[in-house]
Amino acid sequence: MKKMWKQYCNQQQEEQKPPAPKPTKPYSAEVVDHLDLAEESVQIAGEMVLKTWKVTNNGTETWGEDTIASFVKGSANLVVDSFAVASVGSLAPGDVAYIRVMFQVPTTPGRYFVTYRLFTPEQGKFGEKLRTTIIVEEEQEIAEEEVVNQPKPTAVAPEYVEQEEEESVESAVEVVEEEVQEEEPFQFQAELDQLWAIGFGSYLPEDELKAILVVVEGDVQSAVDMVLTTINGQ
Numbered sequence: 494m495k496k497m498w499k500q501y502c503n504q505q506q507e508e509q510k511p512p513a514p515k516p517t518k519p520y521s522a523e524v525v526d527h528l529d530l531a532e533e534s535v536q537i538a539g540e541m542v543l544k545t546w547k548v549t550n551n552g553t554e555t556w557g558e559d560t561i562a563s564f565v566k567g568s569a570n571l572v573v574d575s576f577a578v579a580s581v582g583s584l585a586p587g588d589v590a591y592i593r594v595m596f597q598v599p600t601t602p603g604r605y606f607v608t609y610r611l612f613t614p615e616q617g618k619f620g621e622k623l624r625t626t627i628i629v630e631e632e633q634e635i636a637e638e639e640v641v642n643q644p645k646p647t648a649v650a651p652e653y654v655e656q657e658e659e660e661s662v663e664s665a666v667e668v669v670e671e672e673v674q675e676e677e678p679f680q681f682q683a684e685l686d687q688l689w690a691i692g693f694g695s696y697l698p699e700d701e702l703k704a705i706l707v708v709v710e711g712d713v714q715s716a717v718d719m720v721l722t723t724i725n726g727q
Contacts, residue, residue: 521552522611522620525589529692533626536598541573541691546592546623548611556584560613562592562623567607571596571627575714581611592623593721595691602631679703681711688713693720 528545536542550556560581564572576594584590592609599605609623679685681703688694688702697705697720705723709715 518552518619519554520556520613520616520619521550522548523551524621524623525549527625528591529593530596530625530627532624533628535628535630538598538600538602538629538632540598541687542596542598542627543692544594544596544625546609547589548592548620548623549589550584550586552620553586555586556581556611557613557615558583560584560611562594562609563612565608565610565618568599568605570599571605571607573597573714575718579609593724595717596625596627598627599629602629604628681706684711684713684716688716688720691717693717696720696724 524546526547528547530536530542530544546562560583562579562581564577573595576596579592579594581590581592594609596607604626605628606624606626610618611620611623612618684706685699685702688706693702701723702716702720705716705719709719
């Protein structure tokens, strides 16, 4: 009886023991937030969009300077060529990194996804997968607006019409004489609009974006690289 009681007590003690903590990996990473784009979002067909993963080093080792995030699976046509690999760099345990890439939203409606993985030459792939899903929906048909019948114009006496025409000619001459030379449009306005559509207008003022476009002579890809460098340096 005493032996059975002892066995019962030992069993109770084993059941009440808290589970052993999982061993911490030397190289580990956790995605703590999705910025600029949600993990799953609906986007306009043909747009270029910025994606940022906020990642923390929850391992015990410091990542080396050669740490990268590389595209490994999914819709390759979604990934802008120069962003198939993103530099991450050194990161101490507990610190946070912001991993930014650019996506070109397809024009065909559908569901597209990509997966990136962190990588170091010493460790290989490690950490939580960096995922994003983009949904392109079909354009909704725009309902035709009802045409409002305009009232028929009333007849005007010939003498009044002639006088009105003379006054219009005189007014036009005055406007031409007083015309003020308009400011020339920005030479890279289309490229500037594209940077605004990406969302860079919320990071840098318009004058600075214009200056960058002038420096790179309107090359959008080079402008994106410079903007990201500026943002990362802030």
